[in-house]
Each structure stands twice: as C-alpha cells, then as structure tokens.
Amino acid sequence: MLAYVIRRIVFGAAVLLGTSLITFVIAFVIPADPAVAMAGAKADPATLAAIRTELGLDQPIYIQYARYVDRALHGDLGRSYIRREEVAGLIISRFPATAILALAAMALSLALGIPMGMLAAAHRERALDNLLLVLSLGLVSIPVFWLGTILLIVGGLYLHWFPLGGFDGPKSLVLPAITLALGSAGYYSRILQTNLADAMDQEYVRTARGKGLSLRAAMFKHAMANAMLPLVTLAGLDFAGLLSGVVLTETVFDWPGLGRLAFEAVFNLDIPLVMGTVLFAAALVVIANLVVDLLYAWLDPRIRLGQQL
C-alpha cells in the first residue's frame, strides 16, 4: 500500500510540474510586456530595464523557468500587476468561497445522479430508463451560465426567495450550487446506469438472482459495490470540468471566488495572476485525483496489491 501511495504522489507531482511548464509557456507568449505593465506606458527605458533585471526577464528562458518553479515551491507566485498584491494571498483569500460552492455542487450532483442512475438501471430498457436517459442528456446539454441566469430571474427576481447574487449566508449558496450541480448530476447518472447495467449482467449477480435474491437486493448488495468504483474515479477526473463550470457560475452570481479572479486576470492580461490561478486549479485537480486514487485503493484490494501504476 505504501509503495502505491508513494507512486501516486510522485505521479501527481510530475503532472504538476508539467502544468507549470504549460502556464509558463502561456505567460511567455502573452503579448504584454511585464515591465510596461508594472511601470506604466510612460516609463523611461532605464526604469524598464531595471524592472526587467529585477524580474529576471533578461535571463535565458530555462533559468527563468527554474526560478519560477523554485519560487512557486516556496509559495511565491509573484505579484499581481493590476491589484499590486501577492498572487498567493489573493488566491488564498478567494479559495474558501470557491471551495464551498464546489463541494456543495459535488454533493448535490451525487445526491441527484446516484438515485437517477440506480432507478434507470433497475428499469433497464423500459420506459422509465429511456425517460431518465433523455432527462440526464437534457441536464448535460444545458449551458451552465444560462441555467444560472434563468434561476436568478425566477428564484431571485420573481419569487424573491434568494438574493440576486453575491456571497452572503447559506441562502445565497442555493442557486449557484444547483446551477453547477445539474450538469454533473446528469453525467453521473449516465455513468452509473451503464456501470450498473454491466454489473447486473455479471455471473456473480446472476448467481445471486438465481439463489432467489430480489432485483433490489442483488443491486444494492452486489452490483453497486462494483459500479460505484469507476464513478468515484470519474468524479475525481470530472473535478477539472467542475472548475470550468465554477468560472461561469461565479460570473453569473457575482460569487467572490477563484473563478471571478481568474476571469479578471485574463481580462486584464495580469500574467502572474493568470499563471497563479491556472496552476492552483491544476493543483486542486491533482489533489482531488490523488484522494480518489487512494480511496479507490483502499476500497479495492486488487489495485493496492497489483503492480500497475
């Protein structure tokens, strides 16, 4: 088990190093001169040269990259050009709002998606299965920012049940969480239905059914355990997709999280902030996948004891 854990951690770290290279390349080709961005367009050449030396922009690119990685490892992601604050500090201050939103949406999407998938699998190839299939496809087809806008119009403007955006108490979380959750719920229900239907065809479930076990008991006691495992992995992988949705949801609801921060950064060509938010998002995904891998290994001894990566 320990060897497996170490392997996964090394793999996660290697992936993060790869993402740092990609963010660095993006920053390198962005058509904005950091020195001009910091000193203003009217700065004289001597000042610009001084800033370039200070930022290490006169060094060869591989030295710049090494310094960037070294600083990032020490928690230093540079300073925002526009806000004139530490990028790491900005990210930390915005993280709680995004974490609350993402966790609430994740919980809600599983709470909706799992029963939907089970119901569909129990009524396989019958009317209810088809209905749920179309429903889940409908859910994944709704543009998240449009759903948010509609919920805001109906729930906030007409019914006055919820605030019109902002982050202010549990009530303000309801609409953004629903907005972010529905698409994933449709996705999870599809995956679970497929996995469960496959599991129900397996010999061990047929044996259980042959012994006289009811469909429901066979599904809960036998098939679910195997069908849930891939779902856990997918939920981890889907975390990156969830963060994409976060950007749009936060924009609609004026939610003061990382998504807004990232959008602001891109809009202002604030390079350190763009790099910082992308890298941080990738780190979150890597951590989510690591947690899922470890959970998976704990649940499934075949992985723990097997030799595959």
Next chain:
Amino acid sequence: MKFRPNAMEAVGALMVLSLVLVAILAPWLAPYDPTRAVANTFGDPAAPSRMYPLGTDQLGRDVLSRIIFGARISLTVGVAAMAVTMTIGVTIGLTAGFFGGALDFALMRFTDVMLTLPALLLAMAFVAVLQPSILSILLVIGLVSWTQIARVVRAEALSMTQRDFVVAACALGAPSARLIVRHVMPNVMPIIVVMAVLGTSGTLLLDAGLSFLTLGVPPPTPSWGRMIEEATTYFRVAPWLAIFPGLAIFYAVLGFNLLGYGFLRRRARAASAL
C-alpha cells in the same frame, strides 16, 4: 443488415439537420438584418410582439433574426473546433496506441497533464494570448478538448494492434503507415465518429461559455453566448433577451448529444447481442 435508426438517433439527427438548414437558409429565414437596429427602442428592449416575435434587444435589433444568424457562427465554430479536436486527438491516440513504448508513455503523460487543466480556464488564457477571432477560437477550443478522444482512440488502437489480422499484415512486411491507414484506422473509425458527434456538444458549450465571458467571436457578429451576456444587464426589465438564445444553445447541444448517445446505445445493444 438494414440500417434502422433508433428513436434517439432519429430525433437527434432531425434536430441537427434542422439546425444546419436554419444556418444555411439564414438570409431567407430571418425577417430582419441581424446587425441593424430595426426598431426604435434604443436602450429599452421591446417585448415579443407580432412585428418582432422574440422581441428586440437594447440596440433595437431583432432577437429572432440574431438567433437565426447565430446558428451559423455556433455551428461553424462547433464543427470546425471539433475537426481540430479530432485531428489532434486521433493523431496522438493512434500514434501512442500503435507504436507503444516510450512514445506512448510520453504522449499519455502529456495527456494526463492537459487533463488536469480546466478546459475553460485554459481556453480563456489562450484566447487572451491570441485575441478573439473565429479562427483563434476554434483553434483554442481544439487545443483544450482533445484529451478524452486521444485516450479512447489510444485504447482502441492498442487492442487492434494485438488482433490477428494486424499481426498477420505486419508479418507480411506491411510498413507502419499502411498498417495504420489500412488496418487500424478503419476499425477505430466507428468510435471516432461517435466521439466526434458527442464532442461537438462539448465544443458548442465551450464556445458559448467563452462568448458569455466576452472572449468569443467579437461583436457585432451575432453569437448566442454573447447575446446572453448582453442580456444580463437588462434581465430585470427584459428577461426574454436571456431566455431565447439559451434555448437555441440547449437545442443544438441536445441534438448532438441525442445523436451520439443513440449511436452508443446501438453499439451497446449490438455488443450484448453477441
């Protein structure tokens, strides 16, 4: 065997076909010029009426005409971005799956890295670098969406290289290029088609999302995502401005999803019938 479409395929195909027709026939179908003010309602959007079935926007432009012309941009970007996605994904997947070894390892670790970056966030950063235009947007969407396809194609190609007919062709001395094009590719094709159809729903949503964040095709070209973004300023007084373009996106995405899942269902049924 006669091809009989299942209900999902039929409905999905009809939805996609209707969309293509609307896009092609836009100049004849749209009652007004989508980029001109046709109603005297500047700054005060008008509700749906007989003259303007879906109302007019803040600049007095006809919403219905804008939605009809928006189908052109959405479909063009969605399908072209999918073509870019498939080109990258299939090339990487086939190369990794067919050659295996160190090349496979390097390509798949690169894919793992790309998978951890949220697609929209990465696309936003790329658009900021390239400046929004139709070409840059479909390239960017392609650059961030190919990972899933590469993985699936790699797995299929890998299983193909172990099949007898490929091994036999290889033993007969067929060069790699011929093996890939004549033997592996045709057998991987069905899953590529399914992935392309399903993937188009993804590229459509990504394009709409970028437009909503004002990082899409620049105005005055009518784009569904941008229309919703513009409508958010007026959503207290003119909610219809946000509702109709969203329905158009939903319709397009759902059409491709139904078509794609219809194919998948057929495959699953065929597999379980064996």
